[in-house]
Amino acid sequence: MHINLFFNIPGNQLSDMSGNIQSLAPKLLTRQTSEEEQEKVVKQGHVSEYSESSIATSTGTESNTFDGAKRESDGVTEGIRDKDLFENAHCSNDSECEVNSQAKDVRCEVVSSEPTEGDNKIDGLRGGTSSSREDGQGQHQPDEEEAENADEKSEENQLEETILIKIQSWLVELRGMETFSTDRALEILKGIANHHWQHPQFRGSIASAVDRVQGADILLTVLKSLSKEGLFKRNNVWYPANYCYNVVWNLSDESSELAASLGDCGIIGLCATNVAHKPYIDHLEKKNVMFLIKASLSILHNLSKIPANRRQFRENDLVQKLLPFTTTDHKYLKALCMLILANIVDEDQESLLDEKGTIEFLIKLLKEAQESEDRRAQGLSCTELANGLGRLAVNDTNKLKIQSANGLPPFINMLNSEDILEQEAATEALWSLSFDPSICKLLSTNEKALSSLRHLQSCGNKAVELSAKGTMWMLRQVRKSIEDEGSVDSKKRGRPKSSRQSSLRRIHVMISYQWSSQKMVLKIRDVLVAAGYIVWVDVDRMCGSTLQAMAEAVEKAAAVIICMSEGYKMSPNCRTEAEYAYQLQKWIIPLMMDMYYEPDGWLGLILGAKYYMDFSGIVPFEESVQKLTRELDSSKGSFETPDSVFVEENVEPDITKSCELSCQASPPGTMNWRAEDVQSWLMEHNLEKYQDSFQECTGKLLHQMKALRQEAPEFFFRSLKEDLGISNFFDILRFTEALQDIR
Structure with a gap:
């Protein structure tokens, strides 16, 4: 907001x-200010x-x-x-x-x-x-309009x-x-x-x-x-x-980056003091005071959506400071407070939300917002309310409370909204809710929900497509589980396995992570690759084909590394990966990426009492990564030979090293491109000034460059500058984006 x-x-x-x-x-x-003055100021x-x-x-x-x-x-x-x-x-x-x-x-x-x-x-x-640039097809002279x-x-x-x-x-x-x-x-x-x-x-x-x-x-x-x-x-x-x-x-x-920085610098403490200051609370009828409280609560709401900020909310005791607003007559402040609490309460504080009727109150507002002309209730939009309920739905107990409060119909209605942000909030909330089998069964028999989700799987918006596909994935998994429970074999096996699992060779280590941990994850990947392991990492978390690639990655993994953090627990995408690995009885190796997070909820249940290695900064990186490689080396015999990497049908070569998927696929046959095709490709992407450097480059070499970018990124970017002469920052961005799109 x-x-x-x-x-x-x-x-x-x-x-x-x-x-x-x-x-x-x-x-x-x-x-x-002069350059010297600015530099002096920045260094303060x-x-x-x-x-x-x-x-x-x-x-x-x-x-x-x-x-x-x-x-x-x-x-x-x-x-x-x-x-x-x-x-x-x-x-x-x-x-x-x-x-x-x-x-x-x-x-x-x-x-x-x-x-x-x-x-x-x-x-x-x-x-x-x-x-x-604007992507075009083929070579042509731009007309006047273009x-x-x-x-x-x-x-x-x-x-x-x-x-x-x-x-x-x-x-x-x-x-x-x-x-x-x-x-x-x-x-x-x-x-x-x-x-x-x-x-x-x-x-x-x-x-x-x-x-x-x-x-x-x-x-x-x-x-x-x-x-x-x-x-x-x-x-x-x-x-x-x-x-x-x-x-x-x-x-x-x-x-989200600025919101995280605001949390780190201490503004949560300032806003917390404002909303708990008794002279302000006693004089909310004074409109400047009301503005200050509204602004402080709104800032807290924005910052509460960043999982990494939850520590500052705990340290400033925001739950207790916000509770008085849950009974205020100012409905806007009450609604805002409820949304903040939905984002910051821990699993052991959920009873506070029950006492205040938070879920019922937010669902009531969501229904009112959908009936209003401006799609708002008490100043809050459908998107904001749905996002708040979606975060509450991460807790498995809350899923059933949302269902009992008749909370599914508003989400299903939002699937057909003309507002893409409403669709995104609704699909993500339904994805989280679908981890409950009873809700999954209800959705699987709701033709309106199924029809909308099928349509949204190819709507053109990456976030909506991913959440819609994720929800449909869960519906299929529950259906498979029901079928497996009826078979004698599955009862003997325990947790059900995919029918493909036994026929797939375990050839790599898969790293499952939430996007905020990507920098550390890629650093870990580089060490493991240097140690001789084949590593699968999805570096594009929003791609439409991610779920199918994820399923194959889990099925073929000899080990699945789970990078734990507050954000990981909150993500339905991460939960899908972790639960699928657990379902297939994969060897799970947990890594701690957030020094302030204690595994709880569904993530705590999956990991149990497993020992985890620290990559949050408490332990030096070199020490932690050595422990990780020793752990993998202890069971290296469970890894199949990488000779099988390129013989599996429908598996792209680069997917086993690292997965960088794109929803904008290049024309078919890029592997067979001649040098002239590469020259045309450069022109289409406004990179014709570098054609001389690519005179001998073919489609196969482009694919090798793409793989090199993942396996040795520092060498890749240094080569762009020193060997190919691509030194302009924006040209580097154009080239890497174009390279990412080739398939």
């Missing part, structure tokens, strides 16, 4: 943010740890005392006397608040918009999109790059400031907020750009400094604080 902010201050010299970005430079950045390091004593109460006095009754009582009275900000505020409804102060108007408007994880990601300080579209695309890329550079320079300038209750700080924060809502196509890029210059630390420093001055004491404190909270609120919903 995020908001758009409109801030108009008559008489102030704040810049007009409309118009072409080129004209904004002199208006919004009146003082450009991170902000100090947050403590509750660092935030002032509503009066804005310099005292940081929290535990005196007189301080709380007198402080609020003093704050209320400040009629400029505390008294004259008014709010129209739960999703929109307006603050009038001395003829100055502030409007915060909540809009329905959900980010797609990973959209518009960029690298480097300058940012920009990775490629401006040329015009290309020019527009180029202009948009330039606009994006200009915006990102400007936002990053603003943040560097903020880092160098000693105080933030100034016109310049307000101007910068307003500029960042306005760029977010004026350019929705760049929102993901803006959030990523903020993250790359340690923007989370900078924004927290701003908020802590303004809090010490007293948020409601003066206009020049409240206005920049208002904008800064809006920036954090909005951008934390656009990028």
Whole structure:
């Protein structure tokens, strides 16, 4: 969830943010820092740890005392006397608040918009999109319309790059400031907020750009400094604080990386203090206070969706601090609180949700949202509510509670929504729910659900396709289990095995992981490959054919390495892999990737009391990987000869080394390409400037390059630069993307 902010201050010299970005430079950045100044500022390091004593109460006095009754009582009275900000505020409804102060108007408007994880990601300080090309078929001269579209695309890329550079320079300038209750700080924060809502196509890029210059630390420093001055004491404190909270609120919903950085830097502690501060809670009728609590809870909601942030929620005792909101008369705050609790409660705290009727309340809101014109209830969208229920469905006990509360029909209805984000939330929730056999049986007899899921398996959206295929996979597995339970043989065998399992040779080690652990996983893979093992790793978690490839990978695995983390447990994709390996009685080797995670729930049941090796950073990598290789070496006799790798039917050569699948397959016969075909391929991908370097390259050599990228990535990228002359960063991205697509 995020908001758009409109801030108009008559008489102030704040810049007009409309118009072409080129004209904004002199208006919004009146003082450009030199390269030396920026470098000096960036090297100043991170902000100090947050403590509750660092935030002032509503009066804005310099005292940081929290535990005196007189301080709380007198402080609020003093704050209320400040009629400029505390008294004259008014709010129209739960999703929109307006603050009038001395003829100055502030409007915060909540809009329905959900980010797609990973959209518009960029690298480097300058940012920009990775490629401006559009894939074409064959060679042809572009017509006028295509040329015009290309020019527009180029202009948009330039606009994006200009915006990102400007936002990053603003943040560097903020880092160098000693105080933030100034016109310049307000101007910068307003500029960042306005760029977010004026350019929705760049929102993901803006959030990523903020993250790359340690923007989370900078924004927290701003908020802590303004809090010490007293948020409601003066206009020049409240206005920049208002904008800064809006920036954090909005951008934390656009990028999982930035949301993780915000969690790491300590903003969860700041928001936790806000929502638990009694003077604020006692004066929610004051609209600026209400805005502060809404912003804090909304930021907490966005950050609670990142599994790695759950530690900070525990350390700040957020469950207990949020419980009072579960009985509040403010339905929006109550709903927001319920969604946060759905994301952060541990398995042993589920009874708290039962006491508060969380599941029933969220299902009721989801049904109301589906019946409303704007697809919202109490300011929350169908997508947000479905995502919250989907996270609750990870717990096996909650699955049956959702079913008992008649929670399946709303999800099934959302499968046919025109909103792709609603479809994504519904399919993922149904995938999690389908791990319960009784729910699986209900879905398998619901023709509306089956018809919708079949259609969504080829809808064109990778996330929806994967979740739809995952749900259908579970329905088939349950049907197979029922059939196997009726056979005498399966009763003798114990856990059922795939009918293909006995005829497949065990030729590799499979690594099952959640995407946030990929960097460490690829490091482990490289060591195992160097040690002589054939390793199967899926490096594209969102590809349509992943489930079939996963099934073959598990079936052919001599060992399955499970990389445990909070995110792994929450992922239905990971659970599908782990349970299939368990079902086939595979040798499972658990690795710990998250130092703060203790295996629980379904993952704890699968692993039991198995000893695991630590790759979370507590133990040096070299020591842990040596233990892993020794463990594998102890049973190396269970691995079949790799000579069988290329003789299995319908198995691609590169799938046994590492799986990098793509939903955009190249034309058939790429292995048979001649040098001329490769030259055409380069032209189609805007890489014709490198044709001389590829004069002797054939389709077979391209496939070898693709395999080399996985087996020796450092050598691969060094060769691109030194041997083939591809040194431009964006050309490297274009080439590797094109190479990934060849099949």
